[in-house]
Amino acid sequence: MSGRHTKIISVGAAVQDVFLSNSPEFKAVSERPDESFIQLELGAKADVNNITFSTGGGASNAAVTFARQGLHSIFMGTIGHDPAGMAVLNSLDQENVDTSLVSYSHSYKTGYSVLLLAPNGERTILTYRGASTHYHKKDFNLEALDADWLYVSTLSGNLELLYSLFSQAKARGIKIMFNPGKRELAQREKLVALLEDVDVLCVNRDEIQQIVEGASLEELVRHGHHYCPVVIVSDGPNGIVASDGKTIVRAGMYHDVKVVDRTGAGDAFGSGFLSQWAQGRSLVESIIFASANSTSVVNHIGAKTGILPKGVKLHHMPIHEKSY
Numbered sequence: 001m002s003g004r005h006t007k008i009i010s011v012g013a014a015v016q017d018v019f020l021s022n023s024p025e026f027k028a029v030s031e032r033p034d035e036s037f038i039q040l041e042l043g044a045k046a047d048v049n050n051i052t053f054s055t056g057g058g059a060s061n062a063a064v065t066f067a068r069q070g071l072h073s074i075f076m077g078t079i080g081h082d083p084a085g086m087a088v089l090n091s092l093d094q095e096n097v098d099t100s101l102v103s104y105s106h107s108y109k110t111g112y113s114v115l116l117l118a119p120n121g122e123r124t125i126l127t128y129r130g131a132s133t134h135y136h137k138k139d140f141n142l143e144a145l146d147a148d149w150l151y152v153s154t155l156s157g158n159l160e161l162l163y164s165l166f167s168q169a170k171a172r173g174i175k176i177m178f179n180p181g182k183r184e185l186a187q188r189e190k191l192v193a194l195l196e197d198v199d200v201l202c203v204n205r206d207e208i209q210q211i212v213e214g215a216s217l218e219e220l221v222r223h224g225h226h227y228c229p230v231v232i233v234s235d236g237p238n239g240i241v242a243s244d245g246k247t248i249v250r251a252g253m254y255h256d257v258k259v260v261d262r263t264g265a266g267d268a269f270g271s272g273f274l275s276q277w278a279q280g281r282s283l284v285e286s287i288i289f290a291s292a293n294s295t296s297v298v299n300h301i302g303a304k305t306g307i308l309p310k311g312v313k314l315h316h317m318p319i320h321e322k323s324y
Contacts, residue, residue, distance in 0.1 A: 006278050007072040007146065009101070009174075010271070011165065012059030012153035013132035014077045014092075015111030016084035019123075019261070019301050022050040026118045038116065038124060054302035055091040057111060057132060058153030058179065061264045061303045062271035063097045065293060066151075069275040070310045074147070076101040078131045078139060084110035085131075091304070103139035105131035121259030121298065135161050142168040149278050150174055151271060154181025159190045166197040175199040175278075179270045185210045195227035200277065202270040205235040217241035218248060232273065232287075234266075240291070244283050245324055252318035254291035257299050264303025269294040272308070284321055288314055 020026075025046035029039050040046055059077050066073035075097050079085035081104055088110060092099050111132035116124040133156035140161060150169050155161055162184070169176055177200040184191050185207055192211065195201065201224060205217065208231075212223035217233050221241050224231035232242040239252040272293030276286040293308050300306040 005072075006148050007074065008066045008149045008151055008274065008278060009074045009076050009142075009145070009147045010059040010063040010066065010151045010153075011076045011140065012062075012155060013057035013111060013129075014055065014060035014075065014079055014088045015057040015113055015127075015129075015132055016087050017054045017056040017113050017115060017263070017302065019052040019054065019115045019117050019263075020048045020050070021052070021117035021301065023048045023116075026116050028118055028120065028122070038118060052301045053087070054304065055088050056113065056264060056303040057088075058181075058267050059151070060088060060092065061267035061307075062151050062153065062274075063092060064095045064304050065268060065271035065307050066275050067095045067097045068307055068309050071275060071278070072098070074098040074101055076103075076140060078103045078105050078135055079111075080105050080109040080131045082109050084112050095304075101145075103136070105134060108134050115261075115263060117261055117301065121262050123261065123263065129156070132156075137161055137164050140165055142172060142174070145172070147172075147174050149274060150176045151179075151274055152176060153179045153267070153270075154184060156181070157183025157187060159184065159187055159194065162194055166194060170197050177202065177270070177274050179203070179266070180207070192227060198228045200230040200232070200274065201228040202232045202273065203234075204266070205233060208233050218250070221248065230277075230283075232270075234269065239318075240287065242283060242287055243324055247283060247321050248324055249283050249287055250320045251287050251291060254288070254295040254317045255315070257295055259298045261301045262298055265294045265298050267303060268297040268307060284319060288317060288319065291317060 063075040108130040112128045114126045178198045214220035234240040269290045272290035276289045296306040
């Protein structure tokens with residue numbers, strides 16, 4: 001299975017992003033990672049020397065990864081009737097993403113984020129979630145849809161909608177990759193019941209520790225297998241551990257780059273993995289591409305700019321594979 005024969009529906013948020021950067025006011029007050037913050041004086045004006053308009057949202061970002069890898073990529077999400085919504089649609093259309101399943105809110109505007117970008121790539125995000133968090137089940141109907149995979153990012157804790165989507169997908173033989181958000185994780189018991197339908201679970205260390213117990217990444221992955229056949233757990237600069245129940249893969253960083261902007265790094269990793277896995281690539285091959293995709297994204301401002309194109313040449317990275 002390869003290329004346009006593989007159809008993936010990305011379900012979740014799409015937002016307009018505005019990045020404000022290159023400002024002396026955005027320098028971190030403390031350099032300690034655990035207490036890094038910026039401080040803006042109330043009532044003052046802060047000069048900003050660079051502004052970048054982009055689009056984001058987990059599902060929107062993932063859809064672009066799939067499209068750039070030559071897959072049949074479909075975005076399913078909700079936007080408003082406004083300029084930000086048009087920006088989202090235009091960006092997806094330019095990437096050859098199918099937007100025929102987009103729904104519109106008559107009560108809320110398109111999600112909108114203003115990101116204050118610090119020199120170290122960290123950012124403070126002011127977010128209006130709007131239409132990207134107000135979903136209606138009628139707008140997420142898989143009936144008569146033919147697809148191979150659903151890539152589902154957070155749906156703002158709407159477990160009822162997730163149950164509906166997952167049951168529809170399973171009834172139609174559509175596989176599911178799930179990257180839950182904090183609002184889903186806050187409902188652990190209901191979330192665990194959902195995971196029975198999930199084929200690939202992608203989370204970070206803190207997130208999986210809200211689902212299962214375990215100290216090391218490998219232990220967390222093994223416990224995650226009680227619920228899903230493929231489990232991927234990331235831990236920032238400490239790398240990732242993934243398993244398909246047959247082998248366990250541990251990988252470090254793809255390569256060390258200057259982080260310009262971390263926005264969309266997780267989306268690039270998850271969608272990068274599925275873009276290869278859905279085409280029959282091995283666990284190692286899929287992890288390498290996911291890591292490369294994420295590394296490329298953090299080297300640019302915006303969640304989509306650095307997403308890798310089809311055919312890009314990849315180099316080796318620290319990676320180890322062993323039997324499960």
